[in-house]
Amino acid sequence: MKTLRDVFREALRDMGVESLGALSKRFRKPMDKLQEMALEIINGKGAVFRVPERTLVAWDLEGNRVEGSYYAYAPLCMKDKFEMVLSPEGLLSKLPEWPYFIIDLYHWDRHSQREKGRLCLQVNQSYSVLRRYLTGRELTVTWANDEFRRMFHGPLERITVHEGPTAEFLKENGINEAILLDPWAEKVLSREDFNAKAFIIGGIVDTGGTKRKTTPKIAEEMEGAGIQVHRRKITLKGDVIGVPDRINRILGIVLTMMVEGKPMDEAVYEFQEPRHARWRLRKELPKHAIRYRVDGKLYRVVEKELFDYYSGWLKIRPEDFTKVLRELNLIALEQRRIHHLNKISSPRIMHGKVYRVILLKKAAMLCYNC
Numbered sequence: 001m002k003t004l005r006d007v008f009r010e011a012l013r014d015m016g017v018e019s020l021g022a023l024s025k026r027f028r029k030p031m032d033k034l035q036e037m038a039l040e041i042i043n044g045k046g047a048v049f050r051v052p053e054r055t056l057v058a059w060d061l062e063g064n065r066v067e068g069s070y071y072a073y074a075p076l077c078m079k080d081k082f083e084m085v086l087s088p089e090g091l092l093s094k095l096p097e098w099p100y101f102i103i104d105l106y107h108w109d110r111h112s113q114r115e116k117g118r119l120c121l122q123v124n125q126s127y128s129v130l131r132r133y134l135t136g137r138e139l140t141v142t143w144a145n146d147e148f149r150r151m152f153h154g155p156l157e158r159i160t161v162h163e164g165p166t167a168e169f170l171k172e173n174g175i176n177e178a179i180l181l182d183p184w185a186e187k188v189l190s191r192e193d194f195n196a197k198a199f200i201i202g203g204i205v206d207t208g209g210t211k212r213k214t215t216p217k218i219a220e221e222m223e224g225a226g227i228q229v230h231r232r233k234i235t236l237k238g239d240v241i242g243v244p245d246r247i248n249r250i251l252g253i254v255l256t257m258m259v260e261g262k263p264m265d266e267a268v269y270e271f272q273e274p275r276h277a278r279w280r281l282r283k284e285l286p287k288h289a290i291r292y293r294v295d296g297k298l299y300r301v302v303e304k305e306l307f308d309y310y311s312g313w314l315k316i317r318p319e320d321f322t323k324v325l326r327e328l329n330l331i332a333l334e335q336r337r338i339h340h341l342n343k344i345s346s347p348r349i350m351h352g353k354v355y356r357v358i359l360l361k362k363a364a365m366l367c368y369n370c
């Protein structure tokens with residue numbers, strides 16, 4: 001999928017513009033210059049002008065610094081001074097039909113005031129995520145009541161706020177099917193889904209665990225209103241555990257896959273926080289535990305080297321590994337020590353589980369060797 005940056009680049013190239021300066025202090029800071037200029041233009045703040053003297057600084061269309069240019073981004077108030085070569089209307093007319101990214105507030109009233117505040121923040125962060133690639137205008141909030149409008153501190157005028165149901169919004173825009181991102185779905189989101197005209201994320205913040213399985217209810221409601229809903233989940237190595245569940249992060253994962261073509265596991269890793277990675281590690285580590293009985297006492301041991309393996313696809317630091325070990329009452333030992341323990345122990349089955357038993361005398365030897 002083309003980004004706004006790509007569309008802007010193409011428009012400049014079509015006009016024979018190969019580099020661009022800026023007559024605005026805003027662009028001195030490090031940033032994605034092309035994308036930021038394009039955003040300013042489509043928001044009616046500036047345009048591209050031909051300037052009589054070469055600008056001091058300029059960037060080529062890949063964002064690399066070059067010597068200077070006879071073309072520059074400048075605020076719209078300069079339109080009487082220089083010749084405008086790309087206007088806001090000109091760039092807007094070149095934008096493709098990007099899909100709608102809808103945050104569905106069907107469950108708004110089930111939230112506490114604090115959760116509603118968080119929900120508004122996540123909507124605002126979703127707008128920023130979209131602006132990294134597209135314009136931000138693709139964001140739509142449905143079932144948006146007065147309370148949402150009051151509590152939302154983002155740019156209401158730059159997103160679409162629809163008071164009614166999602167189905168109503170879709171029908172008004174000639175859309176009769178959509179993808180619903182749903183952790184309870186059977187099917188995993190895939191490339192074939194990226195042609196959809198609308199992607200829906202549940203506007204749900206579940207701090208108290210009271211809104212379990214509320215996303216499928218959104219599908220039921222929409223299907224009742226005549227929309228074909230394709231429910232899709234995002235997974236990390238086949239499991240939803242470890243996938244960040246904040247709305248803006250889910251949107252980030254979808255966009256990274258769609259625009260950058262990243263595989264799902266890599267996109268999830270990019271948006272993961274150590275907290276989400278620990279959720280998954282709590283599920284993974286017990287699978288590797290070896291049970292030892294030393295002098296009647298039980299020890300559950302895992303290989304220390306597992307940290308290297310898991311940190312390859314989970315965003316964990318050594319302290320996260322240690323935290324999870326402690327929570328699960330597991331001990332991590334180097335592989336060579338485990339081999340030694342296995343040599344001096346013998347397997348027994350007790351209550352249907354395999355234990356490696358080390359006799360007291362051997363345990364003493366073990367301590368001596370340590």
Ligand SMILES: C[S@@+](CC[C@H](N)C(=O)[O-])C[C@H]1O[C@@H](n2cnc3c(N)ncnc32)[C@H](O)[C@@H]1O
Pocket residue numbers: 180181182183184200201202203204205206211212213214215216232233234235240243244245246247250
């Ligand atoms: C905090 S989650 C709410 C989940 C809700 N408690 C439930 O059990 O249905 C907010 C939204 O993020 C999206 N989401 C979260 N995790 C997801 C996953 N693994 N796959 C797809 N969508 C997900 C869904 O659209 C969901 O409605």
